[in-house]
Amino acid sequence: MAKIADVRGKSPDELQEMLVDLRKEQFNLRFQRATGQLEAVGRIKEVRRTIARVKTIMAERSRTAQKQA
Template sequence: MKNNTYVEELNKKDAKALAEELTSAKKELFNLRFQKATNQLDNTARITTVRKNIARIQTVLTQKTKVAE
């Protein structure tokens, strides 16, 4: 249920906002990987969540670009 609401929120955003969110998610993923490498990461499941969110954002971006064409 929580994922469905997240995807609905993504669908409401425009391409520019999605690109910004994608950039911030990738930065967060980098930071999480860095914390994992230095044994500072407490919640390792967060990496999986962020990776799936990145995939969701990219999917919505692709859908929006195909509709625009």
């Protein structure tokens, strides 16, 4: 699980890449759950919350950029 301090330390490009990777992982986990192959059920919740963290940081940065402009 990514800590918020780790997420805040990443650049916008790294955040975007991290978001894409998390979305892929989320898709794979949902697919595994649907086929009955998922063992780590808690990982779905963890990935979902990490996606929310990344999106929150991205939104905060875009709001501050708009205020400064």
